[in-house]
Amino acid sequence: MLQLALEVGQTAKPEAVMFWILGPLAVVASLAMLLVKKAVHSAILMAFVMVILAIFYIAQDAAFLGIVQIVVYTGAVMMLFLFILMLVGVDSSDSLTETIRGLRPIAITAAVGFGGLMVSLLGQATIGRSAVGLSGANAEGNVQGIAKLLFSTYVWPFEVVSALLITAALGAMVLAHHQRTTTRPTQRQLSIDRFRGDSLGTAAGLPGPGVYARHNAVDVPALLPDGTPAAASINASLEARGDMLDYKKFELSEINTKVEEEK
Amino acid sequence: MDASNYLYISALLFTIGAVGVVVRRNAIVVFMCIELMLNAANLSFVTFSRINGDLNGQIMAFFTMVVAACEVVVGLAIIVTIYRSRRSASVDDASLLKR
Numbered sequence: 001m002l003q004l005a006l007e008v009g010q011t012a013k014p015e016a017v018m019f020w021i022l023g024p025l026a027v028v029a030s031l032a033m034l035l036v037k038k039a040v041h042s043a044i045l046m047a048f049v050m051v052i053l054a055i056f057y058i059a060q061d062a063a064f065l066g067i068v069q070i071v072v073y074t075g076a077v078m079m080l081f082l083f084i085l086m087l088v089g090v091d092s093s094d095s096l097t098e099t100i101r102g103l104r105p106i107a108i109t110a111a112v113g114f115g116g117l118m119v120s121l122l123g124q125a126t127i128g129r130s131a132v133g134l135s136g137a138n139a140e141g142n143v144q145g146i147a148k149l150l151f152s153t154y155v156w157p158f159e160v161v162s163a164l165l166i167t168a169a170l171g172a173m174v175l176a177h178h179q180r181t182t183t184r185p186t187q188r189q190l191s192i193d194r195f196r197g198d199s200l201g202t203a204a205g206l207p208g209p210g211v212y213a214r215h216n217a218v219d220v221p222a223l224l225p226d227g228t229p230a231a232a233s234i235n236a237s238l239e240a241r242g243d244m245l246d247y248k249k250f251e252l253s254e255i256n257t258k259v260e261e262e263k
Numbered sequence: 264m265d266a267s268n269y270l271y272i273s274a275l276l277f278t279i280g281a282v283g284v285v286v287r288r289n290a291i292v293v294f295m296c297i298e299l300m301l302n303a304a305n306l307s308f309v310t311f312s313r314i315n316g317d318l319n320g321q322i323m324a325f326f327t328m329v330v331a332a333c334e335v336v337v338g339l340a341i342i343v344t345i346y347r348s349r350r351s352a353s354v355d356d357a358s359l360l361k362r
Contacts, residue, residue, distance in 0.1 A: 023272045030279045030299055039289050046295045049276070053302050056269060060313045062321050065305075065328075072328055077298065077335050084339045085291055088352045095288075099355050104286060111282040118274035122267060131266040132316030145318045146325070154322055161329050168333035175340035178347065 015059055026052040037096055038241075039085055047078045061134035063142045089237050207233040220245045269310040276303035290342050290352045294335070301331045 026049050033045040050073040058066035098104050137145055150158055185193070194203050207230045209218045219238055221229035238244055276299055283296030305324040312320025346352050 019268055023268070026272065027275050027279070030276055033292075033295065033299070034279065034283045034286060039292050042292050042295055046299065049299065050302060053306055056272075056306060057309050060266070060269065060309050062309045062312065062324075065309060065321055065324055068325065068328060069305075072332055073298075073302070077332060080335060080339055081291065081295060084343060087343060088291065088346045098286075099288065107282050107285040110285075111278050114281065115275060115278035118278065119271055122270045122274060131314040134313050134316060134318070136316055137318045142321075146321060149318055149322050150325070154326075157326060161326060164333050165329065168336045172336045172340040175337070175344050 018055070018059060022052045022055060035096075040082070043078060043081050043085060046081070047074050050074050050078070061138055061142060064146050089240075202232070209233045209235075217245070219243055266310055266314050270307060273303045273306040273310065276300075276306070288353050288355055290345070290354050291339075293354060294338055294342070298331065298335065301327060 029045045029048045029052070033042045033049070036042055036045065050069060054066045054069040054074070056066075057063075057069055134142075139145075140148075197203075207222045209222055210220055210233075218235065220234075221231060221244070222233040224230050234244055280296045280299035280303060283299065284293050287293050287296065305327050308320045308324040308327065310320075312318060312324075342352060345357060349356055
């Protein structure tokens with residue numbers, strides 16, 4: 001696989017084919033990242049873009065960076081993102097409605113302007129110049145070449161970066177550490193709160209979801225005796241995600257509840 | 264194939280990432296868009312390294328990756344902290360200084 005990618009990088013034609021397939025895919029995936037509603041889908045598309053970038057690195061004789069990209073980004077960073085997404089859950093901020101009026105047209109206009117400027121600038125800067133290629137610099141191997149630079153010219157920045165990593169790890173620990181300001185409520189205290197609270201409605205626990213005999217699933221709220229749905233029976237995150245089924249479909253008024261006496 | 268094609272795609276990805284930072288409201292998606300911008304810059308570094316036949320660009324991309332990893336760790340910790348106190352990951356909700 002790696003060898004194939006390296007060969008792709010060294011010959012002109014296969015690289016062009018790879019570029020014109022993967023390049024548009026990367027742009028489409030990153031555009032879709034902005035347009036999809038759910039943050040989890042954004043994360044998956046982001047991982048896809050990062051894998052494509054890793055392939056681009058490998059195709060450009062940067063095998064070490066390509067592997068590091070997959071290990072660090074799709075492996076560690078994206079998993080961290082997904083983990084935090086699971087922790088934070090879904091809320092109203094996932095919706096795509098704009099809160100500042102006129103923000104979206106302004107942003108798109110600015111982006112088109114900025115992108116056009118960059119592209120035209122690049123066109124002016126690099127036209128008529130062919131790439132030198134890394135076959136000279138990579139003569140002893142890409143990893144060896146990078147190691148030689150990293151441990152001679154860049155050894156001081158390398159050490160500083162290690163200090164930065166330790167600082168970041170400590171900082172994350174300090175930020176994420178949560179010190180309890182009140183004592184943990186005991187079983188006894190929880191029980192007293194349940195029965196001495198404002199209403200006895202939840203004294204026996206929250207109602208379970210589903211309407212027995214019609215649709216016994218977690219995405220349908222239970223019906224109270226008067227036929228109204230019990231909001232507390234549904235998980236709040238299901239409601240926020242919009243994955244709740246319409247309870248009206250399962251309302252008891254549809255079926256004939258009249259009891260006929262058998263003769 | 265002209266290596267500068269990679270630069271065009273890098274510029275496009277950077278622009279898309281910038282739009283995402285401005286338009287999206289979920290702090291985590293905003294953060295992912297920042298990552299996209301960093302990655303686009305990395306692609307430029309690698310491409311310039313190839314155009315110039317010099318490994319220094321790849322070293323720079325390597326350092327960018329390390330700094331980006333640190334940034335993700337601290338940034339996500341901040342998001343979790345904000346979520347814990349405000350019960351929301353929306354960048355619009357954090358407006359205490361306004362009032």
